[in-house]
Amino acid sequence: MRAEQTAEATPTERPISGLPVDTGILFANHKGVYQRGIEKTKTKLLRKLGFLANFLDADEKIVFVTTGCSPYSTFELLTMGAVWVSLLKRSLFVFTNKRLFLIPTTWQLDYRGSIAQILYQDCKRLQVSGSGLVAEYHTGKKDRFPNIPRRDRQIIKHFQFVTGESDQRSETPQRNHLCPNCTQILPTRAVTCPSCGLEFKSRAKSLTRSILLPGGGYFYTGHPFLGACDALGEAYLVILNLVVLFAGLRGDAEAMATLPVFLVLLAIEKIGTVYHSNSFLAEFIPENLKALLRGRPVQRTQPEPPPIPAPPQPRHQPEDVLSLR
Secondary structure (H helix, E strand, C coil), X not given: CCCCCCCCCCCCEEEECCEEEEHHHHCECCCCCECHHHHHHHHHHHCCCHHHHHCCCCCCXXXXXXXXXXXXXXXXXXXXXXXXXXXXXXXXXXXXXXXXEEEEECCCCCECCCEEEXXXXXXXXXXXXXXXXXXXXXXXXXXXXXXXXXXXXXXXXXXXXXXXXXXXXXXXXXXXXXXXXXXXXXXXXXXXXXXXXXXXXXXXHHHHHHHHCCCHXXXXXXCHHHHHHHHHHHHHHHHHHHHHHHHHHCCCHHHHHHHHHHHHHHHHHHHHHHHHHHHHHCCCCECCHHHHHCCCCCCCCCCCCCCCCCCCCCXXXXXXXXXXX
């Protein structure tokens, strides 16, 4: 990937937090002019990305870093609210000379053991639209990443994501999640990495906990505050249903007539929990996140047969695909 700059200053490359960085682009504004305030902000973000060194190719360098949100649905926006969903879906976006990394984080921008990539050659368009970044793949599918800061949107608009005729698309031209342990691409809804055996939290376990335990789905996906709030609301609905049921059994016809309404409310609450939990699980949450963040090696739970060799997938081309107008 090549990063050209129209400003007179020559881009400089040097490691920051162990990461190869093109500071001539990263620390400049949309006019290509260096600003100390931008350097301070971007350096602070880079300090949270030390783990990314394991994912970078030998000739790959970081060109730009910004914040935003992972994709979220209208249902999530309506049921959680704009503030909550923006905090729960907060992410870091790392542009390199070969691809875009998308890293779900906590609201404090701390790594959560999940990472995805978008190869530039897989994109028909990758551009700023409104307040977000839109990736349109050659398959016609789109991903929208909202809440990109305005100043950073102005810079991204000057990027030109250009692929040559020799650049081949990957077998899965879309946003692909990577195993945080071995960096290999994960199959859709995988509960175990086929390469290293790292286990991820599953929808089946989340569904069981969501149905049987108040707030269980949120606790399972690592959102204890949401789980506590959900547990209180669910406990209230359960008690309310029991009170109405006993009143109906004692001959209160009016109470019995309202029972189906409260049962429906309880069912809706359960469905919402399952939906939100599945949305979190789509980002591949490691089963033992603490061990992963501490750098402990993954141990397979049982012997597995050797994997069938797969044809090599062209991840990147030696040609540069990103330039800066």
